[in-house]
Amino acid sequence: MIEIKRNITRINHKLERNRITFDNLIKKKEKRETNSKAKAFASIGRWVSEDKGSSSSDESYTITSSKKNSSSTSSSHKTSLRRSHKCLIAKGIDSDVSDEESDDDSSSQQKLFNLINKQQRTLKKQSKELKKFNALSDIHATFVTNYEELLDKFNLLNNEHEELKVKLKGIEQILRVL
Numbered sequence: 001m002i003e004i005k006r007n008i009t010r011i012n013h014k015l016e017r018n019r020i021t022f023d024n025l026i027k028k029k030e031k032r033e034t035n036s037k038a039k040a041f042a043s044i045g046r047w048v049s050e051d052k053g054s055s056s057s058d059e060s061y062t063i064t065s066s067k068k069n070s071s072s073t074s075s076s077h078k079t080s081l082r083r084s085h086k087c088l089i090a091k092g093i094d095s096d097v098s099d100e101e102s103d104d105d106s107s108s109q110q111k112l113f114n115l116i117n118k119q120q121r122t123l124k125k126q127s128k129e130l131k132k133f134n135a136l137s138d139i140h141a142t143f144v145t146n147y148e149e150l151l152d153k154f155n156l157l158n159n160e161h162e163e164l165k166v167k168l169k170g171i172e173q174i175l176r177v178l
Contacts, residue, residue, distance in 0.1 A: 001137060011123055018133050029109065 004130070004133065008127075011126060014119075014123070
């Protein structure tokens with residue numbers, strides 16, 4: 001019974017943590033949806049070379065960066081870099097960037113929301129079952145005490161019965177002698 005109460009406490013703590021986590025996820029999602037249209041960052045790289053066929057290590061790259069914000073105008077600046085930390089696509093090769101990652105994020109968030117809802121339903125169901133169990137355990141406790149009281153009364157009556165049997169045998173022996 002103590003173990004069950006510990007499980008109940010543990011379940012209640014998990015339910016509270018999941019409720020807070022669920023609320024935080026909803027707030028983050030709403031914040032992300034409002035902020036996603038307001039800010040954007042783009043970085044465009046272009047291969048700059050005097051010779052189209054040269055492949056020396058002194059080739060440089062030009063990177064154009066622009067940061068868009070809804071409250072400010074877009075600004076861009078160009079910087080020249082030596083071949084270093086950046087990996088740029090050579091001129092003529094286009095890369096296709098899709099929104100698959102954001103789709104994966106939204107589907108994983110949806111899965112997480114579904115799991116949290118399922119867990120909350122399960123916890124509510126277990127809470128109801130636990131209430132039933134507690135009620136039945138209280139009834140069981142009263143039955144156990146009633147049983148113990150009846151057992152004590154039975155033992156007393158049984159002892160009195162044995163004493164009366166002994167007295168009866170004594171009286172029968174006295175009557176035989178007479």
